[in-house]
Amino acid sequence: MSNTTPWSPSAREREREIYRKNLQARKRVIALISTVLVLGTFSAILLTSPGWDSVKATFFDLDYGKEVFPTVIRGLVVNIQLTLIGGVAIGIIALALALLKTTKSPALTPFRFIATAYIDIFRGAPLILIILLVGFGVPALRIQGLTNNVIVLGTIAVVLTYSAYVAEVIRSGILSVHQSQRAAARSLGLTSRQTMRYVVLPQAIRRVIPPLLNDFVSLLKDTGLVSILGVTDAVRAAQINASRTFNYTPYVVAAILFLLITIPLTRFIDRQIRLGSEKQNSEGLA
Amino acid sequence: MSTPVLEIVDLRKSFDQNLVLHDVNLVVPEHTATVLIGASGSGKSTLLRCINLLEPIDDGLILLDGQEISDPAIDVDLIRRKLGIVFQSFNLFPHMTIRENITLAPIKVQRKSRDEANELADELLKRFDLLEKADEYPDRLSGGQQQRAAIIRSIAVNPRLLLLDEVTSALDPVLVNEVLSIVRDLKSDGMTMVLATHEMGFATQVADQVCFLESGLILERGTPEEVLRSPSHPKTKEFLKRVHEAGRL
Numbered sequence: 001m002s003n004t005t006p007w008s009p010s011a012r013e014r015e016r017e018i019y020r021k022n023l024q025a026r027k028r029v030i031a032l033i034s035t036v037l038v039l040g041t042f043s044a045i046l047l048t049s050p051g052w053d054s055v056k057a058t059f060f061d062l063d064y065g066k067e068v069f070p071t072v073i074r075g076l077v078v079n080i081q082l083t084l085i086g087g088v089a090i091g092i093i094a095l096a097l098a099l100l101k102t103t104k105s106p107a108l109t110p111f112r113f114i115a116t117a118y119i120d121i122f123r124g125a126p127l128i129l130i131i132l133l134v135g136f137g138v139p140a141l142r143i144q145g146l147t148n149n150v151i152v153l154g155t156i157a158v159v160l161t162y163s164a165y166v167a168e169v170i171r172s173g174i175l176s177v178h179q180s181q182r183a184a185a186r187s188l189g190l191t192s193r194q195t196m197r198y199v200v201l202p203q204a205i206r207r208v209i210p211p212l213l214n215d216f217v218s219l220l221k222d223t224g225l226v227s228i229l230g231v232t233d234a235v236r237a238a239q240i241n242a243s244r245t246f247n248y249t250p251y252v253v254a255a256i257l258f259l260l261i262t263i264p265l266t267r268f269i270d271r272q273i274r275l276g277s278e279k280q281n282s283e284g285l286a
Numbered sequence: 287m288s289t290p291v292l293e294i295v296d297l298r299k300s301f302d303q304n305l306v307l308h309d310v311n312l313v314v315p316e317h318t319a320t321v322l323i324g325a326s327g328s329g330k331s332t333l334l335r336c337i338n339l340l341e342p343i344d345d346g347l348i349l350l351d352g353q354e355i356s357d358p359a360i361d362v363d364l365i366r367r368k369l370g371i372v373f374q375s376f377n378l379f380p381h382m383t384i385r386e387n388i389t390l391a392p393i394k395v396q397r398k399s400r401d402e403a404n405e406l407a408d409e410l411l412k413r414f415d416l417l418e419k420a421d422e423y424p425d426r427l428s429g430g431q432q433q434r435a436a437i438i439r440s441i442a443v444n445p446r447l448l449l450l451d452e453v454t455s456a457l458d459p460v461l462v463n464e465v466l467s468i469v470r471d472l473k474s475d476g477m478t479m480v481l482a483t484h485e486m487g488f489a490t491q492v493a494d495q496v497c498f499l500e501s502g503l504i505l506e507r508g509t510p511e512e513v514l515r516s517p518s519h520p521k522t523k524e525f526l527k528r529v530h531e532a533g534r535l
């Protein structure tokens with residue numbers, strides 16, 4: 001590489017370069033025209049529609065949006081807290097479930113059954129039903145010491161459901177580790193527990209990080225569902241304002257705020273996935 | 287004669303209806319190398335996996351230093367600590383550097399301190415000319431370097447018996463030699479080994495005993511001279527002829 005003679009492009013290569021540049025420029029012009037045409041048509045249809053003025057007033061009222069912004073933001077903080085605290089709890093419970101479901105230890109047989117049943121139930125039932133059942137069912141039991149706090153109950157319901165999803169994701173990661181990795185570890189004298197801890201799990205978790213991050217984004221969105229219990233999160237805050245004034249701008253504000261978090265997050269995740277798959281491809285070549 | 291490191295008596299192993307090994311008898315004295323040859327599917331890998339207790343056996347005895355390790359009451363983890371095995375591929379742990387791969391068992395199984403284990407690892411890596419790769423991850427190494435690292439990892443726990451299963455078959459001829467030279471070194475160190483290989487020339491060099499497997503039976507055995515140069519069984523002759531035609535003798 002270093003000891004080649006200095007290179008300057010040949011005449012032919014310069015021609016090709018000019019051609020490529022022209023082609024690029026033409027592509028950009030076409031993309032621009034097409035975009036302007038399509039967006040212009042949509043906006044024209046929207047803005048000239050008979051109902052546009054009233055839609056604009058009830059959904060996109062800028063002044064009202066500014067007014068409710070602080071309340072909705074305060075609600076969103078609840079969603080974020082719920083996501084972070086719930087995320088940690090989900091991680092721990094899901095890992096335990098995944099390990100229980102993959103264990104072969106005879107002493108843990110009953111727990112393996114419990115883990116399997118748990119995952120079946122909470123993965124199969126709609127989240128909103130679990131939230132309603134936990135949120136209204138637990139207080140109805142009137143057991144001393146059990147909380148009636150809707151935020152706590154809502155979080156528990158979300159954690160119950162998501163633990164089941166995430167447990168399956170982790171388990172699929174565990175199963176994806178090639179069995180000869182296990183054999184190699186066992187033949188070095190590592191116990192099955194050490195093999196799981198030092199050889200299988202680290203590889204499994206690495207592989208499932210992208211799907212787990214996607215679940216994390218879903219979790220953030222689904223925390224909005226706890227609003228049905230009366231938790232004043234972003235959705236509920238918007239709802240209170242909207243039903244007071246019959247103006248739906250607060251919903252739009254809430255939606256935009258969620259998007260402001262989820263879009264960058266998903267972009268980040270996509271990049272991680274791409275980098276990860278590039279890495280795997282290069283590993284495959286080795 | 288002293289107790290052999292490994293003794294196998296009338297071993298039998300099947301997968302469902304498929305009888306893979308039967309009437310296998312084998313004695314491996316200390317400091318000797320036994321080479322298993324035979325066509326694909328003849329049961330070489332299965333035999334090595336049985337010795338390492340990775341596969342349950344149907345009948346027979348496996349004795350390590352005179353102790354029956356085919357006893358179901360035995361502590362499998364304890365026995366495996368005395369045995370090293372290197373497979374054809376997928377050996378190294380991809381999420382650990384070479385040094386971490388080598389020190390994992392010394393630290394977690396033998397309870398050595400990290401410093402002590404690192405020192406041992408570096409000594410071995412240096413000896414087998416791989417020290418500059420100590421901090422690399424396995425995917426940054428060539429196939430031959432990976433296999434050498436895998437062999438180093440398995441000898442770092444001082445096994446009584448080293449099992450090598452076609453450690454060169456995934457490699458091109460140049461890399462084959464660098465892996466074989468490490469096996470030769472181990473042999474001259476006095477390591478007791480059982481290895482499956484398709485490299486007949488290499489088998490001639492290191493083997494004290496060559497066993498020809500055919501459909502799960504050791505059809506012929508003897509010194510490399512006897513088995514490879516003047517085989518007596520027609521099946522052995524046929525196999526060697528095919529190997530010869532493939533240009534591997």
Ligand SMILES: Nc1ncnc2c1ncn2[C@@H]1O[C@H](COP(=O)(O)OP(=O)(O)OP(=O)(O)O)[C@@H](O)[C@H]1O
Binds near residue numbers: 306324326333
């Ligand atoms: N886990 C398994 N389950 C079922 N059958 C198996 C299993 N492992 C091996 N066998 C069968 O046992 C027989 C012997 O296989 P083995 O891998 O021991 O052959 P080998 O001599 O090592 O061949 P090669 O030279 O191709 O590695 C084959 O018929 C194979 O299909």
Ligand SMILES: [Mg+2]
Binds near residue numbers: 330331332451452
């Ligand atoms: Mg094999």
